[in-house]
Each structure stands twice: as C-alpha cells, then as structure tokens.
Amino acid sequence: MTEEKLQDDIGVAAATEASPEEKSLREKFGDQVLSVSAGLDCEVVVLARECIAEACHYLKNTLGFEQIMDLCGVDNSALPGWSDASPRFEVVYNLLSVSKNRRLRLKVGANERDLVDSVTEVWPTANWFEREAFDMYGIxxxxxxxxxxxxxxxxxxGYPLRKDFPLTGRVEMFFDEAQWRCVYRPNQLTERVLVERTWPGVDRG
Structure with a gap:
C-alpha cells in the first residue's frame, strides 16, 4: 500500500468517526436522533420534534453548548424531490460552545399545525428568534x-417567507386622506419572473 493511499484511508476513517456530541446524543436519545451529517461548517444533527427541548437542555448543561447563535425556519416545499410525506418545515438551531470552541446545528421537522416545544427556558435569547419563525413561516x-x-x-x-406566498404580497398600505389613517387595499402589482430559478449543482450552461 502506498503512503498516499494510507493517508487517504486515515482521512476517510477520521471523517466517518462519530464525534463526542453524536455519541452522547445517541446514548441519551437513541432512535430520536434521526440522522447525523457533516455540514459545510459544523456537524448537523436531525432530531425528532418531540425531544428538542430536552435535547437542548442536555446540550447546554452536559455538553457545554452555552449559546444559541440563531434559530430560523425553512420551507422545504419547493425543494427538488420534496413530497407531502416529509415535513414541510424545518426549525434550525445553531449552537455554540465557547468553552470547547465547537459549533453544532440541530434540525427538527414540522408541518403546518405541529407544535414545536420552545427552547426559551434553555436560552432566553431564543424568544425573538422563535417569534420571527412564527411570524415568517407560521411555525x-x-x-x-x-x-x-x-x-x-x-x-x-399570511406568512411572507413561505414558498407559496407571492413575492409582491397580497395587499398594499397607503395613507387615506379622507380617513386620516393608513389603510390596506388589494395589491395591483403583477409578479414578474426575470431569472429562472436554479439549484446548486445544476448545469447552468
């Protein structure tokens, strides 16, 4: 075996070895850890929706992820290959451990009327993040x-960041001189698509 091949094999083994966070989460939550993958910047763990609050308590108090840097929603309904059998929305939690200098991304799936437990009791700063996800996606x-x-x-x-919400909105606001206040009226703008939507990895030639 050549030295280059040996180094490649060592690199593959290192890349596939489970991280301490993955091992701990699998030991604690078992089948509720749905998948673990390597993201571009950190590890991505997909959890069952029902365990998210308990998992966040565990990650903060036991594994040392003291901060939640961001929480956001994602509407998957326009992604290639998405079907009604999969959750339409994802809630994404970006965590940071200052003490360990590590980042971790959690994801849970949810449909329109599903309840996702709040993590404000774990990180109070999640309050406004969750309100934004509710406002924009209806989660x-x-x-x-x-x-x-x-x-x-x-x-x-409506919820402006859902894929089925029109880019121009449904109503417009203007100041009514007669009523001396701001009022709404139906939007008269027509939506124009100037550039065809493409996806990463698709040949654009």
Whole structure:
C-alpha cells in the first residue's frame, strides 16, 4: 500500500468517526436522533420534534453548548424531490460552545399545525428568534411565553417567507386622506419572473 493511499484511508476513517456530541446524543436519545451529517461548517444533527427541548437542555448543561447563535425556519416545499410525506418545515438551531470552541446545528421537522416545544427556558435569547419563525413561516412554538408576530404589521395575514406566498404580497398600505389613517387595499402589482430559478449543482450552461 502506498503512503498516499494510507493517508487517504486515515482521512476517510477520521471523517466517518462519530464525534463526542453524536455519541452522547445517541446514548441519551437513541432512535430520536434521526440522522447525523457533516455540514459545510459544523456537524448537523436531525432530531425528532418531540425531544428538542430536552435535547437542548442536555446540550447546554452536559455538553457545554452555552449559546444559541440563531434559530430560523425553512420551507422545504419547493425543494427538488420534496413530497407531502416529509415535513414541510424545518426549525434550525445553531449552537455554540465557547468553552470547547465547537459549533453544532440541530434540525427538527414540522408541518403546518405541529407544535414545536420552545427552547426559551434553555436560552432566553431564543424568544425573538422563535417569534420571527412564527411570524415568517407560521411555525407554532409550544410553551412560548409571548408568541406574537414580530416583523409584520398588526392584522397581517399570511406568512411572507413561505414558498407559496407571492413575492409582491397580497395587499398594499397607503395613507387615506379622507380617513386620516393608513389603510390596506388589494395589491395591483403583477409578479414578474426575470431569472429562472436554479439549484446548486445544476448545469447552468
């Protein structure tokens, strides 16, 4: 065996070896750890929705992930290969361990009326992150202390970052001189698609 081949084999073995976080999560949660993969910047762990709050408590208090850097929603309905059998939405948690200088990304799937347990009891800063995901995608966070819209206007209908929401919106707001207040009216703009949608890895030639 050549030295180059030996180095390649060692690299593959190192890449496929389970991380300490993966081992601990699998020991603690078993089949509720649905998958583990290597992301571009950190490890990605997909969990069952029902265990997310307990898993976050465990990651913070036992594995040392003191901070949640971000929490966001994802609408998978326009992805190639997506089907109704899979959850439409994902909730993505980006965690940071300052003490270990490590990052970890958690994901849980959810459909439109599914409840995702809030993690505000673990990281209070998740409060506004979860409100934003609720406002933009309609993801419902169970046990959230104040689940109200955050970025849209009072009385806004719909969820702007869902793939089926029109880019131009459904209504427009203007100031009515007669009523001396802001009012809504149906949007008269037509949506134009100037550039065809493409996906990473697709031949654009």
């Amino acid at each position: 419902i966070f169970n046990h959230h202390p104040d689940l109200r819209r955050l970025l849209t206007d009072y009385g806004f209908e």
